[in-house]
Amino acid sequence: MLVADGWLLGAASLAADAAERAGVTIEPASSQADCEAASRLFDHVWNQQESSLLTPGALIALAHSGNYVAVVRAGDRVVGAAAGFFGPPWARTLHSHLAGVLPELRGRGAGNALKLHQRHWALSMGATNITWTFDPLVARNAYLNVHRLGARIDHYFENFYGAMGDTLNGHDDSDRALANWNLLRPYPHPQAGLDREPHYLLRRDGDRPLLESPGSAAELLALQIPADIETLRHTNPPAASAWRAGLRKAMTWALSDGWAVVDVRRDGCYLLERPVAGSGG
Structure with missing residues (x-):
């Protein structure tokens, strides 16, 4: 081509x-x-x-x-x-x-x-x-x-x-x-609907991750991660390992269940939606 x-x-x-x-x-x-x-x-x-x-x-x-x-x-x-x-x-x-x-x-x-x-x-x-x-x-x-x-x-x-x-x-x-x-996709425009309050499947609880249930009615999922995992790996290795396990479980489940990552916030939060049928990618 x-x-x-x-x-x-x-x-x-x-x-x-x-x-x-x-x-x-x-x-x-x-x-x-x-x-x-x-x-x-x-x-x-x-x-x-x-x-x-x-x-x-x-x-x-x-x-x-x-x-x-x-x-x-x-x-x-x-x-x-x-x-x-x-x-x-x-x-x-x-x-x-x-x-x-x-x-x-x-x-x-x-x-x-x-x-x-x-x-x-x-x-x-x-x-x-x-x-x-x-x-x-x-x-x-x-x-x-x-x-x-x-x-x-x-x-x-x-x-x-x-x-x-x-x-x-x-x-x-x-x-x-x-x-x-x-590479042929123009720079992404702000995703529609991301002003809705997400359901937090993974959230910060101090230095530790807190994994929530998916929530059957959720339309927007949020997976929080540490703002600075590299520093946490030095200051609190067990907490860093817990984050690895938490994100692995949450992300693996979400992707296999048909959710797609549509944005990431600057402070470290994945936002996921279910793609609209026929929307492509």
């Missing part, structure tokens, strides 16, 4: 504007030095000590074979990076495996700019979809993925990567949600 020039021009403009607002430049890796810098960036962000998440050689191979490797710079410093590869349906879907920016850039729009650069690049290659997995307990990522970008959550995977043990994931199970981003 050839992507129309209008889509490419629009995507390029959105990506450039987002990078300018964030004060960064984003470019595909074009040298061994770029791939080495991206590899170091990944290991720094994930505090990987004993082995590399993606070696420079692996990144060179990905870039050389036509996959996505990009570096984010603030001035001359590499402050972010992303890497992805194509998956089925071939040449239509890019799977974004790793994407991260230094903690000092969080909240400044660099992550959003990186995803928009990835979107423009994928469209220029003829792809119309990007997928990626993310930790559904990290509120800022859930907000970006669903509210800002408009990605769907297609699946919830239990302990997807097995034991990870890095400082971001801790020693808890590596549950992941699968984000699915239709």
Whole structure:
């Protein structure tokens, strides 16, 4: 499928504007030095000590074979990076495996700019979809993925990567949600009906989760998560593990029962509705 020039021009403009607002430049890796810098960036962000998440050689191979490797710079410093590869349906879907920016850039729009650069690049290659997995307990990522970008959550995977043990994931199970981003879908508009009071299936009770019964008459479900799970993993690991179990149970039940995530609030709250028959996605 050839992507129309209008889509490419629009995507390029959105990506450039987002990078300018964030004060960064984003470019595909074009040298061994770029791939080495991206590899170091990944290991720094994930505090990987004993082995590399993606070696420079692996990144060179990905870039050389036509996959996505990009570096984010603030001035001359590499402050972010992303890497992805194509998956089925071939040449239509890019799977974004790793994407991260230094903690000092969080909240400044660099992550959003990186995803928009990835979107423009994928469209220029003829792809119309990007997928990626993310930790559904990290509120800022859930907000970006669903509210800002408009990605769907297609699946919830239990302990997807097995034991990870890095400082971001801790020693808890590596549950992941699968984000699915239709690149030809315009930025999402505010969802109709989200001004209704939701039924809280999962809510905060101090540091701990409180799981409620579904409620047979509910039209809008809410699943609260901690505003900062990464800090909670350091200060109260048992509570963080309880949140993992609580969200796993609530999200797995809701998705299997036909509910769909339609928004995520900035403070960490998933909102779910039952799709209207024939509405598509």
